[in-house]
Amino acid sequence: MAKPVEIPEAKFDEAVLKAKIPVLVDFWAPWCGPCRMVAPVVDELAGEYDGKVSFFKVNVDDNPAIASRYGVMSIPTLIIFKSGQPVANMVGFRPKAELKKSLEKAI
Amino acid sequence: MNNPQKKYDIVIIGGGPAGLTAGIYAARSRQSTLLIEKGAIGGQIINAAMVENYPGYTDGISGIDLTGAMHKQATKFGMETLYAEVTGITISGDLKIVRTSGGDFAAAAVILAGGSERQKLGVSGEAAFTGRGVSYCATCDGAFFRDKEVAVVGGGNAAITEAIELTRFASRVTVIHRRNELRATKIVQEKAFADPKIKFLLETVVEEILGNNSVDRIKIRDLKSGQVSLLKLSGVFVNVGSQPATGYLKDLVKLDNNGAIIVDERLETSVPGIFAAGDIRSGSIRQVISAAGDGAMAAVNAGKYISG
Numbered sequence: 050m051a052k053p054v055e056i057p058e059a060k061f062d063e064a065v066l067k068a069k070i071p072v073l074v075d076f077w078a079p080w081c082g083p084c085r086m087v088a089p090v091v092d093e094l095a096g097e098y099d100g101k102v103s104f105f106k107v108n109v110d111d112n113p114a115i116a117s118r119y120g121v122m123s124i125p126t127l128i129i130f131k132s133g134q135p136v137a138n139m140v141g142f143r144p145k146a147e148l149k150k151s152l153e154k155a156i
Numbered sequence: 157m158n159n160p161q162k163k164y165d166i167v168i169i170g171g172g173p174a175g176l177t178a179g180i181y182a183a184r185s186r187q188s189t190l191l192i193e194k195g196a197i198g199g200q201i202i203n204a205a206m207v208e209n210y211p212g213y214t215d216g217i218s219g220i221d222l223t224g225a226m227h228k229q230a231t232k233f234g235m236e237t238l239y240a241e242v243t244g245i246t247i248s249g250d251l252k253i254v255r256t257s258g259g260d261f262a263a264a265a266v267i268l269a270g271g272s273e274r275q276k277l278g279v280s281g282e283a284a285f286t287g288r289g290v291s292y293c294a295t296c297d298g299a300f301f302r303d304k305e306v307a308v309v310g311g312g313n314a315a316i317t318e319a320i321e322l323t324r325f326a327s328r329v330t331v332i333h334r335r336n337e338l339r340a341t342k343i344v345q346e347k348a349f350a351d352p353k354i355k356f357l358l359e360t361v362v363e364e365i366l367g368n369n370s371v372d373r374i375k376i377r378d379l380k381s382g383q384v385s386l387l388k389l390s391g392v393f394v395n396v397g398s399q400p401a402t403g404y405l406k407d408l409v410k411l412d413n414n415g416a417i418i419v420d421e422r423l424e425t426s427v428p429g430i431f432a433a434g435d436i437r438s439g440s441i442r443q444v445i446s447a448a449g450d451g452a453m454a455a456v457n458a459g460k461y462i463s464g
Contacts, residue, residue: 081296082203082220086196110299120369122300122391123287140287142196145239146257 051095053104058112065105066133071155072103076119076126078110083142084125090145091127094152101156102129129155164190166458167254167263169242172199173223173444174434175269177451178458179230182267185459189234190263192256194241198223199271200398200435201444204314205295205321210444222444242270245408245430252429265458268405268417268425268432269451272398272442277309281365281374282394289371290392294318297391298325306391307332307374309362315395316340316348322393323353330355330387332362332376365392400436412438422457423450429461 053075056064065072075091077084095104109116109124119128119135129137129151137151166182168175171193182189201207201219208216231237240258247253251262274292276282282290291297294308298321306326308319311333317340322329331338331348336359338345348354357376363384364375373388400416402409410418410426416438423431433450435442440450 078296078299080205080299081293082198082205082218083196083293083296085220086198086202116300120288122289122370123291123293123297125296126287138287141292144195144241 051099051104053091053095053106056105056107058115061107061112061115064103065130068103068130068133070101070103071136071152072105072130073152074128074130075104075106076109076116076121076124076128077106078108078124080110081124087125087127087142090148093145094148098152102152131155162259163251163262163264164188165263165462166190166265166267166455167192167252167261168267168269169254170199170269170271170434170436171197171223171227171237172269172271172434172447173201173226174271174436174447174451174454175199175267176223176226176230177448178267178269178433178455179235179451180226180233181452181455182458183230183233183235185455186234187455187459187462189230190236190238190261191230192238192240192242192254192258192261194239197227197237199447200274203293203295204317207444219444226448242404244404247427250429264462265429265431267451267454267458268409268430268436269434269447269454270401270436271447272435273401274394275397275399277362277394277396279362279364281367281371285365285367285371285392288369289367289390290365290394292394294321294393297393298322301326301391303327304390305330305388306393307362307387307389308393308395309333310395310397311335311338311340311358312395312397313340313344315393316344318393318395319354320344320347320351323351326353326391328353328355330357330389332357332360334359334361334379362392398435398442402436414438416440423454424457424461429458431458431461 165187204219240256431454434447
């Protein structure tokens with residue numbers, strides 16, 4: 050089953066901005082409780098949307114430049130990219146149904 | 157998906173310390189038990205980096221580790237977990253029908269443990285800047301404010317603990333509180349007063365949050381003089397208390413003036429067989445340990461109710 054892939058700064062542009070299909074990026078950090086709660090939901094979605102949406106995780110601790118490029122000041126933040134552009138920005142824990150709605154819109 | 161006719165001895169609504177402890181007690185006493193959670197297991201305490209007053213943990217434990225262990229423990233005894241939102245409860249003879257976004261379930265007894273919802277400040281700019289300088293979780297977001305000035309709004313335990321935590325990152329933390337004294341426990345207050353990075357603006361309220369792409373200042377009012385001024389900062393951490401999450405229950409069980417569920421000494425609500433535990437009930441002291449205690453008591457009394 051497809052799983053979200055942890056992505057370093059150096060590979061972000063190639064993997065996310067040049068992707069042919071929509072991409073969901075989960076900005077997280079190990080110290081953040083709600084981030085650890087979002088993770089299993091994102092894992093499930095990665096399985097359900099395999100082939101339709103790519104899933105990546107950005108550890109904001111290790112990659113502060115990407116977080117600041119997209120104005121992330123609160124985690125967890127999930128951003129959906131389409132053709133290199135952010136099309137949805139969701140701050141904080143969201144129920145799975147709400148995330149699915151945003152993904153459906155992006156597909 | 158879920159069989160709508162599925163019946164349990166006990167259905168627990170809410171996956172915080174109250175619901176999880178009820179789950180441990182109910183499942184361990186061999187009642188078939190379903191816990192329904194609409195968001196994430198753990199409740200509000202998952203935002204706490206360190207719980208220092210839960211008995212048995214001399215060095216403290218994080219909220220997420222503590223509640224994660226409770227969930228594992230309840231699951232070990234056979235409790236099932238459903239992630240869904242409860243939309244209503246109806247009474248059908250001896251059974252309670254719990255309607256959820258994931259199907260309907262019948263229960264001999266129900267334990268309401270949905271806790272409370274964080275209150276917003278309700279000022280202009282708050283919603284627009286959420287995630288852009290307005291935060292409801294210092295543990296999550298503190299690191300984004302390294303060497304920056306921030307404010308914490310509120311005077312309770314959670315607010316003052318957040319302020320202390322934020323001094324690890326922020327260059328200055330201003331606590332803004334509408335009353336002339338803090339509500340936080342003395343030991344927490346002493347720690348905050350001793351910290352040179354923390355400044356206090358008491359009898360002061362936030363009127364507006366301002367900025368361009370992100371927060372750069374707030375408008376505050378001194379309640380004594382009525383004077384309005386601007387405070388330059390990059391972050392506003394809101395911690396002004398919470399409201400019992402009883403919106404969907406107001407036509408079912410009796411609530412007090414604050415919207416909390418009225419219970420008797422056995423934690424039974426105005427409806428026989430429906431119990432309430434933790435922050436959601438009237439008179440709760442809103443601590444993990446008291447929520448856990450409530451959960452145990454509600455589960456034991458629900459068991460007695462079922463066996464008659």
